Amino acid sequence: MKLIKKDEFLNFVDSLIKIDPRRVIGVKSKGNKFIFDTLNSANELRLDYDVTILPPKKYFLPPTETLLKYDLTDKFSVEAVNEVTPLIIIGVHPYDLIALQQMDIVFRDTYQDHNYIRKREESILIGVNIQNVSPYSFAGSMGTATTEEGFDLMLTDLGDEYAIEIGSEKGEAILNKYAKIADADGDTINKVHDIKGKIASKFKKQLNFPPEELPKLLEENYDNELWEKNAQKCLSCGSCNLVCPTCYCFDVQDIVELNLRRGKRVRTWDGCLLEDFAKVATGENFREDRAARYRHRFMRKGKYLYDRFGFIACVGCGRCASACLPDIADPCKVFNALKEG
Amino acid sequence: MKPKVAFFDFASCEGCQLQVLNLEESIIELIEIVDVVSFREAMKEHSDDYDIAFVEGSIARPMDEERLKKIRSKAKILVALGACACTGGINALRNQYSIEMVKKGVYGDADIENNPYFDVFHTKAVDEVVEVDYYVYGCPVDKDELTKVITSLALGKRPEIPNYPVCVECKKEGNVCVFEEGKFCLGPVTRAGCGARCPSNNNACEGCRGLVDNPNINSELEVLQKYGLTLEDALERFKMFCYREMSK
Amino acid sequence: MSQDKKRNLKIRLEHVTRVEGHGNIVMDVKNGKILSVQWQVSEAPRFFEMMMVGRYYHELSHIASRICGICSIAHALASLKAVENALNVEISNQTMLLRKLAKNAENIQSHILHVGYLVAPDLFGVGSIFPLIKTHKDAVLQIIEIHRLSNELSDLICGRTTHPITMVVGGFTKIPTEKELAKFKSRLYRAKDTIRNIADIVLSNIDKLPNFSRETEYIGLISKDEYALYDGVIGSTDTGEHKIEDYASITQEFVVPHSTAKHARHNRSSYMVGALARFNLNSSKLLPLGQEIADKFDLKAPCFNPFMNNVAQLVEIAHCIEDSIHIIDKLLDTGLKEEEKVEVEAKAGRGIGVVEAPRGLLIHDYTLDNNGKCVKANCVVPTNQNHENIQKDLEAFAPTLLDKSKEEIEHNLEMLVRAYDPCISCSTHYLKVRFV
Amino acid sequence: MSNESIYLPRPATIKNITKFTESESLFELVMDDNRPLNHQPGQFVEVSIMGIGEAPISVSSSPTKKKSFEICVRAVGNVTRAMHRLKIGDKVGIRGPFGKGFDTEFLKGKDILFIAGGLGIAPLRSLINYVLDHRADYGRAIILYGCKAPHELLFREEVISWRKRKDIECHLTVDKVPEGEHWDHNVGVVTTLIPKIDFNPSTTYAVVCGPPIMYRFVIRTLKERGLAEDHIILSLERRMKCGVGKCGHCQINGIYVCQDGPVFNYSEIKDLPEAL
């Protein structure tokens, strides 16, 4: 573990911005909210944020991404596209780091999705331990309030300085290259340990049972009337899907230039809550009911992906809860309600 | 063979046709891929031989209805261009009043009874008069979507027009939801395709693209009330662009 | 063709092309004598007054902009000014400058659309801009450059080229960044040369514009500080300065049976508004580039040739380009900042808002109730004010054409109407009507 | 694994087009690199028409046919309609084959009851022809094939040839016979054929493919005839945008049609409420 003075940290970030060839992303404020965005200066960084509007997945699975480009004047001329901008992302919270690790598994499963993987491989994640808790978040009870892996560097605020855990060689390399650091002594290490130990208990919102019970709970409650009851209010707006760090479904479309000569195939974020998500060309919609779509998302989070990959696909960030206008998307509330029966 | 394309306008602000001219340099490409045979706003030539008719504006009089039917009979594909044509748009706002009231309010006691120019009825969307094959929503239409529709039709493809709400595009933009800023947004029930332009500019969505196929109006009304509108004001919001859909 | 004393002629030009909206020219000649020549507007009336009544003050500008797609910014601005006038809302200097920038952008956009896309084909003897793309690609590309620039500037300031989003009562919901504005500055600099080139192209074909003059009254905003577009008092070439509040006595509107648009008159049987009127009233306040273009064409106030309206539009494009550079300089000097949202208190009252739309004087006049809802709206739009002048010009112009072929007569009459750049959607918005 | 994009289609050329009906045609394709597709019967490919889009289509030919492969396409949407505008010599893009097909090893020695409704014959034909090409390896082969009306019969000539063969049984039915059309076979939905045939439930496996509504009725009738649940094999259709388990559209509860299917054993999916 290393130590860096706060003003040195700002210098470090500014050097990254000025010297490092990678683009530097950090958490900035937008209105009363926070976003990940390109940093123009270290002063814009807000490491005290609670949660960002969108998770960092937008850099690895962009809202719209070109997969192919082609030339229609030729009989068949198609080229794969993979626009990779190497990034350094500063200020990722542990739950988002864990979410990215889940996405890694999905995009590496069976067929390697290099559009995602390359972007991940080319980037550096500098995490930060949570200082302010979002009122919607329940990461404390999802086991995602802290993490020991998934980052290249991890910051903990110690007042005048940050403690830095090193998670990878890449992380260590930029630190050595751009930062003035000192080694942390045993006391500091204990202090960081202490701080991390206490984060989980700062969350007011708690799941009333261990998340490991979720798959079984959901299986037993497939026909619970709560789905129907809540879904009556569902706008099918997909906001809960789109802001979620572990949702990755996408749509694919061909877009042709007005000259009809060149075109591209793009993928864009999609969401299982949207009405036409499971509709096929013959008109059949395999998840026509709002309630079926509403339930599907929770089943995915707590059971389906668990069965497939072995993780609970909700990291408790609470973004969906804050994005849902009728206030029905909150997994914590829904899971607790199911548990209570 | 290049498809022959014609543009027609009825009661409207002509802002949607203007978006065709707003394609700027791409107009050069446009006329390479289609033959524009009629476009009164921009050209003198006119031909009645066309494959695709873009119709802007809503229908307000029997004489307009006749003209529209003639257009339909000649066109292989008819595309409603813009809110006025697709849903009646802002013109339908006056449908809340009776024809007598509107006429009286505007023309007073003047003798206009037998003048066909003044013979108006409740504003109709194009598909209330003739069959419409495709819709390009928006007030005004979005240039990129218009391009998509034109290229799709030229390639013989059904244009993919979203049937999901504006929130989807708003989230992709990473906006702060305008409800959080004390504004009242119709995005959750309004058809996307505009790139969430209004929320991205910190304004509430006014529903200019009309509603999605299966909107959850009741929930949206509850949300609007939860954030502080009266039910009456919440309903009024919809009238601006979704009068027809709300009166169903 | 020599003049035929026995000539009979029926002209029915339905839906004049390359103008905004539906209008017809009808002329009957019997035994070489004009029995009638008429400018008719057949566009369906749209009843905006009924649409505004009952709506909250903050919605009015968004409804108003839908009166016209080409001058939606002007309608929005007149509407906002009327509301701010009614509710005593002050706007900041930054807001004012941004609005003026938007106004300039729209003026450029509308004028270049007219001169470049709608009139230029006449100068080159073709039916539309499309064939010019092949024969005069360079010229077309320069026209498009100006068009794109103005549209993108509108987009930047207003959030959209057509039907502005960001302009609201008291300010803006979103402002551009300094970086974005600075980028435009360099583009505007380049545009100065482009507009010079375009002016030269028009100049070399100026003989295609008929030489016809008829003395009339010109009305528009005037200001002692600047070439009035966003603000000012009402000026007339006949009667001088008038207060905004007196607009009704100046724009005396009336209805004619052959038209769904209102007509207007003031001191004489008709008057003209628009670029030529503004030029005649404000030419001394032109910025150098505008003056340079005017000099090219030897355009001097007062000019009574309605066809020179097209040239006055070119002059204004040049003026607005230069003015926009100045505005951006001012904004960058003080620095752009997110301003506190202006608190607006709904209350009863009446307010009038005026601006110069591209086609001329535009007035919105609203009465609000205690809740800030509109109970009465009146809009006086430019094209309405021009209809009667078009009619009077037709009456004077048509007799000079009788020795021409039918096609030529039609072409000339159409050109006259087109010179006014009539905006028929605007004029059939149909607000409050008084019959005379 | 290579760094090649899993979304990049490879070119294939249309060698032949056989028009079956107004909206259904068979396309014979050859991969431009001449590599055989190496598919299993029941697998699908993603067919691209650049500028239009991509659609999952079952391979309809048997893998025993090596030089080319066939797909039978019904024009219902953008890609499938555009497909019908293509001519011999035109190119399409191909990704795949994807998914889990029929287990030809497992079925060896078994009696197979093929039940196809409409376009469902397309994936089944791959297996039928495979079985015919390895006839000695399999037991009885019974084909029940139904469509809406006589003129909608697909693979007409091949079906006639099946009917002529002594080593397979082939029964046809149509929902109804419109006026002016001729039909010598059964009239009624495909389930009405099941009681008319005789099979040994313990050695027989039913392989079923057809429109969504068909499955429930066919399964019920088969069970009535004593067929065990795990003797029923189905091929299912869902919306797909990638074919490789990423896009999420084809999920049936927790399973992915593109990865775990499209061929399923009924016993695996019968408890999935969203499956049928």
Ligand SMILES: Cc1cc2nc3c(=O)[nH]c(=O)nc-3n(C[C@H](O)[C@H](O)[C@H](O)COP(=O)(O)OP(=O)(O)OC[C@H]3O[C@@H](n4cnc5c(N)ncnc54)[C@H](O)[C@@H]3O)c2cc1C
């Ligand atoms: C494993 C598998 C195997 C298949 N095998 C075959 C086969 O062998 N042969 C075959 O012909 N088909 C087959 N299909 C079906 C085929 O994939 C679909 O018919 C095809 O994807 C349609 O694509 P498209 O581009 O033509 O339609 P699209 O235009 O893409 O239509 C598809 C989607 O667009 C939407 N849509 C379509 N029409 C409308 C409309 N009018 N209004 C609004 N929305 C609309 C729907 O949401 C629909 O989901 C198979 C499918 C699967 C999953």
Ligand code: SF4
């Ligand atoms: S955010 Fe809420 S309303 Fe929107 S789709 Fe999700 S659950 Fe439904």
Ligand code: SF4
């Ligand atoms: S489901 Fe909601 S709380 Fe869970 S990870 Fe996704 S957005 Fe966060």
Ligand code: SF4
């Ligand atoms: S601002 Fe409007 S469109 Fe955007 S998320 Fe909120 S409700 Fe939806």
